[in-house]
Amino acid sequence: MSARFRIGTSLAQACQDLGYTGEVGYQTFLYSSEPDIRALLIFLAEKLPRHSHEDAHQPAGKSAVLQREIATKIKQQLALPWLPPSCRTAAAKRSQSLCRLHRFHVQPLSLAGDSSSKSISPERKEYWEKYLPFVSMQLPHAYSLAASLLERNTSDLSAVQEWEAEWKSQGLASRLSPEEYRSRKRQRLQKRIQDQLRQCRQHHAENHLPGPSTQDLVDMLKTFTVEEGTDNNKGSRFTHAQKFTHRQDPQVLTEQMQRVAENLPKKDTQDAQAEQEELSSLQQQIEHIEQDIQALAESTKLLHLTINKVEEEADKLQKQCDEKANAVKVKKRAVELLPDAENNLAKLQVMVDGSKQRMASLVGQWETHRVRLADEYSEMKRLQQEKEVESSRWMKDVRDLYDKIRAAADEAKRKEDLYKQLVSEYESLPKDVSRAAYTQRILEIVSNIKKQKEDITKILSDTKDLQKEINNLTGKVDRTFVVTDELVFKVGSTFISFSGYWFVCTLTCSVLSPAKDAKKDEPVRKVYKYLAALHENCSQLIQTIEDTGTILREIRDLEEQIETEAAKKTVSNLQKILEDYKAIKQENALLLSRMRDT
Structure with a gap:
């Protein structure tokens, strides 16, 4: 459950990174609903590339085709029922028999x-x-x-x-060029191999070569060596059949002796006993020789260490002797010059003055050469820096070109593999379906879309006409109220004036100032009040109708939301989430108990 939760969370995060604005989480994939999944799939389908270039992560090429073919074969073999060996056909034997594994x-x-x-x-x-x-x-x-x-x-x-x-x-x-780089690498490898072989040879010589103290061992080993071209060596066939040297491993030599002894033809009892005695004596001598060799090898190592120390001390003493000899030579030369000291001092002064002059001339010459060489060095350094900058630029261009070539080759290879895959998929498609059927379906879809567009356009035009009519009726109502207001004042004042003797004056006043008459005359005032109340009630009725329509729309929206939430199965999903939460808690508790046990 924890793994499923992590995978669902990673998928939701990936969708959010792509820019999905809807509500998405791990529950979208674990407890999916049809509208959410449809919206998510539509969004992901819109994110797919719509041009000629394909997605680089899409599996393409021979490997994908091979994997599909392998999966198809496996499905076919799994679809076949298992049969006993006696009832299997040739195809069943090839797929169900274990003899071909x-x-x-x-x-x-x-x-x-x-x-x-x-x-x-x-x-x-x-x-x-x-x-x-x-x-x-x-x-x-x-x-x-x-x-x-x-x-x-x-x-x-x-x-x-x-x-x-x-x-x-x-x-x-x-x-370097690739050939030069390979040759230089080969030379370095050969040099390393030669150094290793030389070190192994020196180590082998230090550990195995006998020194002056091992001469007796060499003489004793020569007595057991059979030399070619000599007939004076007496013994059995076994002693003449195997050559024994001090460099051979004693254990290997013993095994060879045993094999030779086993391969010999059968002899009489005396010869067999003699050979057995000779073999046992030789084995004893081999053991003694092996022990002596080990002891001599240890003593040889100690002697080599001693010799190295003595050689180091001798080198130090030789250096000290050379230094003292040089000092004695200088002092001897000075002692020889002491009897004629004045003349020797004058000659030495002349030599010193000449040396000073030569030094001054050499300093001048060196200064001339130094200035010229310094200029040449600065110029060459500048040229070298320019060459390095240019070579770096060329190296960068070469690397970029190499990367572009590699990318172009990979792209060409990928497109070739994709072309082969598409060709194989096209060949695998059924050929009995005609193109006219697909064309007819496409035309039907286009006609349906056109019809839906016409319906939508008609609904929009009806909505606009209805809105215009509503606006006209609203304006008409306002204008009717204004006219009715004026007519009520005029008619009311005229009707009241007919009952008295103020006919002319009241009619004149009602024409000139009807509001003033409405304030003075009670019937007119009531009529005006009823008219205002009627207008207000009509406005409230219109507002009530509009509010009713708004409420009905909200009701429909809420019903759609209720249907959507019901389709999401929120309650059942919540129960599943709680069950998964309990399962994760149990897994965590189990892991904690295992950690404590360990």
């Missing part, structure tokens, strides 16, 4: 290279063309062919990838 056993293969290369010798080309056996004939078992080819292909690909990585990281920085 083998281990992944790899054998080395010898494959022909690129014969068009100029670095390949003619002899090797001739061997590849005439004498190199087929791959199937190089293996002892036919079932190891696929494993060997897969292993060889994997090793070749890994070698190419390692060479490309090394060339990009170290080869380009060395500013």
